[in-house]
Amino acid sequence: MKHPFKKIVGIAATVAGLAIAGQSMAETKVGFVYVGPVGDHGWTYRHDIGRQAIEDKFGDQVKTTYVESVKEGPDAERVVRKMAASGHDLIFTTSFGFMNPTLKVAKKFPKVKFEHATGYKRVKNMSTFAGRFYEGRYVVGTAAGHMTKSNIIGYVASFPIPEVVRGINAVARSARAVNPDATVKVVWVNSWYDPGKEADAAKTLIDQGADIILQHTDSPAPLQVAEQRGVWGVGQASDMSSYAPNNQLTAIIDNWDQYYIERTQAVIDGNWKSGDTWGGIKSGMVEMAPWNDAVPADVVAAAEKVQKAIVDGSLHPFQGPVINQNGEQVIPAGEVLDDGALSGMNYYVQGVEGSLPK
Structure with missing residues (x-):
């Protein structure tokens, strides 16, 4: 005769086994x-x-x-x-x-x-x-400094938070490293995604003489305006070349x-x-889209040299001297802004026009 207690234990064990299997x-x-x-x-x-x-x-x-x-x-x-x-x-x-x-x-x-x-x-x-992202913008700034004819680089910006300010400053620093006459003009749209405002900002910048448009907003609208107006543009967060096949210089890709x-x-x-x-670029979290075929080979070479130097650590986009818009030294030559200082960046560097919104 089968013992009923054994049967109950067997059923309980089976149920427990199913529960464990289900949990896994x-x-x-x-x-x-x-x-x-x-x-x-x-x-x-x-x-x-x-x-x-x-x-x-x-x-x-x-x-x-x-x-x-x-x-x-x-x-x-x-x-x-x-x-x-x-x-x-x-x-x-x-x-x-x-x-x-x-x-x-x-x-x-x-x-x-x-x-x-x-x-x-x-x-x-x-x-x-x-x-x-500022690493990618520093690479792009090198190309922009070489490519601009008007010496005005336009920047469509979202909100004046450190992340966005870092990008603007990185572009200004790298562009001026190869072209001391280069300047960056900024239009703030106070939105991450508003194609209408972004497009209007790009048009305003081009009307003010910008012949290269960058953005830290999320729609392809500024790039589409660049394509329509025949100036260079840089894709934001993804390769946007399908929206500007002739005029996307490159794009900074978030991975x-x-x-x-x-x-x-x-x-x-x-x-x-x-x-x-x-x-950053070294870890693969930041990538660069292919360069437009119309970009001169020496410009691509200069930008890729900067990119390689960032990856191997021989160049930092904010290595001293870092001079703010008022001509004050933020950090001297031979030193690099640490992550804490980068995380709280609340000033423009030399080469950025206008005042930073508070």
Whole structure:
């Protein structure tokens, strides 16, 4: 006769085995909060490419979701909180203005892991990450300094935060290193994504004499204006050459794929830890699109020499002397601005026209 207790134990063991098996096969839920639409062909588009890279890598093991065109501020906090409450294990919030909302939610959901792009506030379950985009802009500035005929480089800028200011200053420094007469004019649009405002800013800069247009905004509109007006433009965050096949000089490409895969793997493996990552050209987080065929070979060679020097560490875009717009020395020759000073950059360097908005 079979003992009933043994039967009960056997059933319990089977159920426990199924539970363990189910647990090991459970999906990891990864969410993304985007400041712009996935079709912006710039910043948000590249983050969404990174999200797709997670799906390609992990398949059914991971489920990703996203919310696009989220406004910075209270709306962001609501979206992030809803995502955290709906079973997500890892949440990427991808705009500077999402920092405080993400921090608030992270403190309320200690079991959820958060990754915030371009910020500086961290807690045990919230990391930060960013690209050293200023490295790409320094490379581009070298080419712009050689290519400009008017000595006016136009810059369509979003918000006067350190990340954007660094890029403007990097372009001015590298352009003037090869062409001391080069200047940078800036138009602020106070938006990350507003094709109409971005286009108007590019037109204004060209009307003021700019023959090269750069941008730290997310739509291809400034580049399209450059194409229409027959001046050079530089793509932002992704290769935008399809919008300006004749006039895209190059583009600075943000590549988040590997970082997103690694951080997702860390959550799956149970060894995710809070930290700060600031990757540049060397790490592959910042890439350069192919140079336009019409760019002279010696200009490409000069830009690529600078790029190589940044990678091997023999050149830093903010190695001294760094002189601000008022002629004051920020750091002397032989020294380099450290990451802390770069993270808080709130001044223009020599060669940038106008005053920095407060």
